Every structure is written in structure tokens, then in C-alpha cells.
Amino acid sequence: MAVLTEDELIKIRRHLHEIPELALQEKETHAYLLEVIQNFKQDYLTIKTPESLPTALLVLVKGKDPKRTIGYRTDIDALPVTEKTGLPFSSKTPGIMHACGHDIHMSVAIGLLSYFSEQQPKDNLLFFFQPAEESESGGKQAYEKGIFQGKFKPDEFYGLHDNPALPAGSIGCRMGTLFAGTTEINIDLFGKGGHAAFPQNANDTVVAAASLIMQIQTIVSRSIDPIQSGVITLGKVEAGTIRNVIAGHTRIEGTLRGLTQEMILKIDQRLRDLCEGIARSYNMQVKLDLNQGGYWPVENDPKLTQNFISYMKENKDVNYIETEPKMTGEDFGFLLAKFPGTMFWLGVGDPDSELHSATLNPDEKSIQRGVDAIKGFLISRMEK
Known part of the structure; x- marks a missing residue:
């Protein structure tokens, strides 16, 4: 079989777009990818489906004179979003896109x-065709389940993320952090309910929660270096059942973002300190649950990333754009904490839409342009 043409890649993309599946449910996607890959010339390929992560797919291409194994990761899952693009190849699965x-x-x-x-x-x-990027920490699961062993262990890892704000086919990157790390925050305050007219006989968790929420707002403004970036958003608060009953339980849910793992761990500790202080001050139980999973900051390796950027800048056929860090999350960050590597943007030229939008409609010209740019980089990398 010859190398796939641009038209063939677009056809593949459109079929994949029609069959979106959620994290760890990517059975049809896995089967289709496997079917396509099995039609390639197999002389240099070893294909593996890990038993411990059955919707993942590993394909090793044997080098002719290898001194390293270069990993390339792509994610394969979709989101619980109802498509509104009106495209003829729109999702065939209601509520998933x-x-x-x-x-x-x-x-x-x-x-x-x-x-x-x-x-x-x-x-x-x-x-590495990775399941469960959007949720369930597929990269972390893959690592912890030991699928990167023996000849399937990369020495360095690369991966891209599409960016609708950048021109189709352009390559964006930066030294340092590309994506922030994210952590889910869940806080439960347990006091004692009672009649609104007799507060002395109750222990009001709403009052305590209000105090805690205001204190949490000082973490970034007073505990984090202003030159760096972090954010805490508390997006959901639930308490009480009726206006004249003091709430004995309040739940706060939110998220925090940080550009380095060190910063995230510092914010984590400040949250613990504040929750312990509220528990003592209001004489109630405060339970804090922090769930980061595999969504660590995407911290690019300095040496490998400088090499990547230099190649893209010097290639006259590549439109290279220096980008700023984003506070969105990506679980490739966990893998980059285990293997040196680089994540970068591929522009898809859809500035009127955003990622996770029901109207996202990438320019398909970005596919072949992305292939050409990354192919050239990988060939160049192998010569060093």
C-alpha cells in the first residue's frame, strides 16, 4: 500500500468524526484504527493492544539503525457534546462529538x-493511540499499567493538540509549560442542622463555608508569586433544603490550575491548611478531596523543545508561531513527567469556535500540513 494521500486522510478523519466515543469506551474507534493500520506495509511494524487497557493501541516501527525510540502520542476519545456543525459527516452518536x-x-x-x-x-x-484523555487519565493509566515496557518504552515523547485560533497547518509551541495542570476540588463541611430561630443549638455550615470560600480566594493573590500563574475557581456550592433550617452540611466543588507541578502542590497544601483552620474555628468536620489524576502541567523538556522549535523556525514550509501558556488541562503532562518530550499546537483555522464547542469545525487542510511538518522534524531528530 502506498503512503496515504491527503484525500485519503480527510476521508479517514471524517469517518472518525462520525463515530465518537467517550473515555475507555473507544471500541469502534480502536477497531477502525486497527483496520486502517493493518492495511499498511507490515515489514517494520509491531502492533499491540494492551490487555490492561484494551482500547489503547501501540504500534512500533522498527528503525534501520536505531539509537533511540521516539514516542508519538495521539488521543482518541470524544466528549459528551451534542454536535451543531451541520456537517454531512456529523457525529452519528447522539450527545457525543x-x-x-x-x-x-x-x-x-x-x-x-x-x-x-x-x-x-x-x-x-x-x-501510542491513547484512550481517555478527556477524563479517566488515560495517559496515567497506561503508564501505571506498565504498557511502556521493553521495546515499547520510549526514550522521548511528542504529541500535538489542535488549536482553532491558529491558522490551519501552523505549528505553535513554547519553552516551559504549554498547558496548566488541573486538580478537582471537593470540600464537604459537616456541622449540625437546626431551626433558624435557634442558631445556638446548631452549627451552621453555610457560615463556615462562606468564610472558607473567601479565604480560598487569597491563596493565589497572597501565596503564589505574582509573576507566575495559578487560578482557583469554586463553581458549585450546595447547602440546605429550606430557608428556615440551618444547614448541617455544605458541599463546595471547584477546580485549580497551575503552570508547574510544584505550584499545584503548594496550592494543595494551602487548601489543606485553610480547611483545617475552618474546622477548628467553627468546631466542625471539614473533608477536603483533591483529585488531580493524570492532569499534570504539560512541562516541555528544555533541550528537546529547543531542538523542536529550532527546526520549525528554520523550515521555510512551516508557519511557526510562538504561543503563550494556556490554563486548559491535558493528561499528556503526566507522561512528560515520566519521559522527556514536547507537546505543541497544530493550528486548525477555526477562529469562530473554541475547543469543546458544539460548532468546532477544523480546517481539514491542517491534517496534511501537520503530517509534513512533524514528519520532517522526526527525520531531522533521528540525525542527531
Whole structure:
């Protein structure tokens, strides 16, 4: 089979767009990817579906003179979003859509794999088709379940994320952090309910929660270096059942974001300190649950990222754009904490939409342009 053409990659992307599946449910997506890959020339390929993560797919391309194994990751899951694009190849699954562009991600990876299945690379290449990026921490699960072992262990890892705000086919990157790390915050305050007219006989969790919420707002403004960035948003508060009953339980739910794992851990500790203080001050139980999972900051490796940026800047066929860090999360950050590597943006030229939007409609010209830019970088990397 010859290397896939741009039209063939677009056809693959459109089929993937029609069959979106949620985290850890990507059975049809996995089957379709496997079918496509099995039609490639198999001389250099080893295909593996891990038993412990059955919707994941690993494809090793054997290098002709390898001195390293270069990993390339693409995510494959979709979001619980009802599509509103009106496209003829819209999602066929009600309430689920590739609203984050993972169909574009997969198509670029397939294009790269198609090329290297025909043109044997110098180094080994490991393609990781990862389930559960949007939730369930698929990258962390893959690592902890030991799927990167032996010949399937990369020495360095690369991956992209589409960006509708950048021109189609452009490459965006930066030194340092590309995406923030994210942590879910759940706080339960347990006091004692009672009649609104007799507060002395109750222990009001609403009052305590109000005090805690205001104190939490000082963490970023007074405990974090102003030159750095962090954010805490408390988006949900639930308490009480009726206006004249003091609430014996209040629940606060929110999220925090930080550009380094060190910063996130510092914010975590300040949250613990404040919750302990409220518990003592108001004589009640305060339970704090922090769930980061695999959504660590995407901290790019300095040496590898400088090499990546230099190549993209010097390539006259690449529109390279220096980008700012984003507070959105990405679970590739966990893998970059375990393997050195780089994450970068692929522009998809849809400035009127945002990621996770029901109207996201990436420019399909970005697929082949992305393949060409990344293919060139990988070939260049193998010569160093």
C-alpha cells in the first residue's frame, strides 16, 4: 500500500468524526484504527493492544539503525457534546462529538505512521493511540499499567493538540509549560442542622463555608508569586433544603490550575491548611478531596523543545508561531513527567469556535500540513 494521500486522510478523519466515543469506551474507534493500520506495509511494524487497557493501541516501527525510540502520542476519545456543525459527516452518536479535535489528532498520526511504514525510519518510532484523555487519565493509566515496557518504552515523547485560533497547518509551541495542570476540588463541611430561630443549638455550615470560600480566594493573590500563574475557581456550592433550617452540611466543588507541578502542590497544601483552620474555628468536620489524576502541567523538556522549535523556525514550509501558556488541562503532562518530550499546537483555522464547542469545525487542510511538518522534524531528530 502506498503512503496515504491527503484525500485519503480527510476521508479517514471524517469517518472518525462520525463515530465518537467517550473515555475507555473507544471500541469502534480502536477497531477502525486497527483496520486502517493493518492495511499498511507490515515489514517494520509491531502492533499491540494492551490487555490492561484494551482500547489503547501501540504500534512500533522498527528503525534501520536505531539509537533511540521516539514516542508519538495521539488521543482518541470524544466528549459528551451534542454536535451543531451541520456537517454531512456529523457525529452519528447522539450527545457525543469530537469537540476537541481528536479526530484531527488521530488522522495526523495515521498519516505519519503511513509514511514511516513505507519509508523505514532510522530510529524506532512508537505510536501510542491513547484512550481517555478527556477524563479517566488515560495517559496515567497506561503508564501505571506498565504498557511502556521493553521495546515499547520510549526514550522521548511528542504529541500535538489542535488549536482553532491558529491558522490551519501552523505549528505553535513554547519553552516551559504549554498547558496548566488541573486538580478537582471537593470540600464537604459537616456541622449540625437546626431551626433558624435557634442558631445556638446548631452549627451552621453555610457560615463556615462562606468564610472558607473567601479565604480560598487569597491563596493565589497572597501565596503564589505574582509573576507566575495559578487560578482557583469554586463553581458549585450546595447547602440546605429550606430557608428556615440551618444547614448541617455544605458541599463546595471547584477546580485549580497551575503552570508547574510544584505550584499545584503548594496550592494543595494551602487548601489543606485553610480547611483545617475552618474546622477548628467553627468546631466542625471539614473533608477536603483533591483529585488531580493524570492532569499534570504539560512541562516541555528544555533541550528537546529547543531542538523542536529550532527546526520549525528554520523550515521555510512551516508557519511557526510562538504561543503563550494556556490554563486548559491535558493528561499528556503526566507522561512528560515520566519521559522527556514536547507537546505543541497544530493550528486548525477555526477562529469562530473554541475547543469543546458544539460548532468546532477544523480546517481539514491542517491534517496534511501537520503530517509534513512533524514528519520532517522526526527525520531531522533521528540525525542527531
